[in-house]
Amino acid sequence: MKKESLLCFLRFLLCCVMFSAPLLAKAERIRDLATIQGVRSNSLMGYGLVIGLDGTGDQTMQAPFTGQSLSNMLSQLGITVPSGTNMQLKNIAAVMVTAELPPFAHSGDKIDVVVSSLGNAKSLRGGTLLMTPLKGGDNQIYAIAQGNLLISGAGAQAGGSRVQVNQLNGGRINAGATVEREVPNDYANQKVVRLQLKESDFSLxxxxxxxxxxxxxxGVAIAEDARTVRLFAPSDAPSKVRFLANIQDIPVQVKVQDAKVVVNSRTGAVVMNRHVTLDSCAVAYGSLTVEVTQNNIVNQPDTPFAGGETVVTPQTDISLRDSGGSLQSLRSSTDLNAVIRALNSLGATPNELMAILQSMKNAGCLRANLEVE
Incomplete structure (x- = not known):
């Protein structure tokens, strides 16, 4: 009896572990749910020139700013271009350079940059970006970019035919910019640090x-509103770093979030989370198609050489088709797979499904927030 009791107890523990595993899997770290207020990246932007292109650069007649930029650069190098000179260059292109300056970046750090064509260059493949200052929102220079471009696309053309794979007018330079100026940050002097939630939620x-x-x-933490949690951190910087590092790794059992259906009206994509439910309802839908076809009929004179003229007469045909329209019943569904099976049973296209979901929401059958992008 003792052995059987022990086996039953072990089975009970195993069941508890199996049922509690999904709950533990739902725990998320604070670093995945919130960020530290004020600790963020800054956008940088600059204008530069890419050289070394194999005849695929800007057409300077249609992009005169490329020639002006080249003249200004040459003048800084001590080379004077005679006024009125029309430089027909094909191996140079004007570009915009963008980058993200990470928080706590120090002078000398390397960051990636993105280079995009500004003129009518056909390809930036094989080009080299010349020294380009990158400025922030305060019009101050924070980094200098230069290097060889990495273009993921490829293309070829001959005899009027052209083949292209991916984009040729944009590329990246890994570690292509050097940080020259640091962003002022009084993080170490702040006595109060705030966590900023990625989504507004009072309960979270x-x-x-x-x-x-x-x-x-x-009581080192106080929830100020639906998006901000105030922390009373240590005063010295090393202790504050350790304090925030420990806090970011604290697991939080995230409760059930709001049911949501997101519909993209441009692409017809429909995405829903696992909390969407359906109430019992009946749906009838149909599609009305109007097709207009126009044909040109040539009418010639009956008698040759009688002085008549050939006339082209347009003939228009209009056809109307109404398909579908049957009433179908949908049962109440509380599981995401059941919801998907119920909606698939309608046989509707994504565009038709958007209208159906909107009508179901208005009728109170769809238990979810419907967002249209």
Whole structure:
């Protein structure tokens, strides 16, 4: 009997572990749910020139700013171009250079840059970006970019035929910019640090605050609103770093989020999360197709050489087709797979499904927030 009782107890523990595993899998770290307020990247932008192109650069007659930029660059190098000179260059292109300056970036750090054609260049493949200053929103130079472009596309043309794979007028330079100026940051002097949630949610903000307070005594976290959690961090910088590092790794049991259906009206894509449910309803849909066809009929004179003229008469045919329209029943569904099977049973196209979901939402059959992009 003792052996059987022990086996039953072990089976019970195994079942508990199996049923609790999905709950543990739902735990997310605070770093995945929120960011530290004020710790963010900054966008940089600059104008530059790409040289060394194999005859695929800008046509300077149609893009005069490319020639002007080249003249200004040559003048800085001590080379004077006679006024009125029309430089027909094919191996140079004007480009815009963009980059993201990460937080806490120091002078001398390397960052990636993205180079995009500004004129009418056919391809930037094989080009080299000349020294380009990158400025921030305050019009100050924070980095200098230069290097060889990496273009993922390829193309060829001959005899009026052209083959192209991917984009040829944009590329990247890995570690192509050097940081020259640091962004001022008084992070070390701040006594109060705030966590900024990625999505506004009162319950999640309070849950994060409770999870932090359960780890640290003294009420170091306070939920200020649906998106902000205030932290009372240590005063010195090393202790503050350790404090935030520990907080970001605290797991939070995320509760059930709002049911949501996102519909992209441009592409017809429909995406829904696992909390979407359906109530019992009946759906009837159909498609009305109007087709207009125009044919040109040539009418010639009956008698040759009678002085008549040939006349082209347009003839228009209009056809109307109405398909579908049958009433179909959808059962109440609380599981995502059941919802998908119920919607697929309608046999509707994505564009028709968008209209059906909107009507179901208005009728109260769709238990979810419907967002149209």
């Amino acid at each position: 903000a309070q849950q994060i605050s409770d999870s932090i307070n359960s780890r640290y005594s003294g």
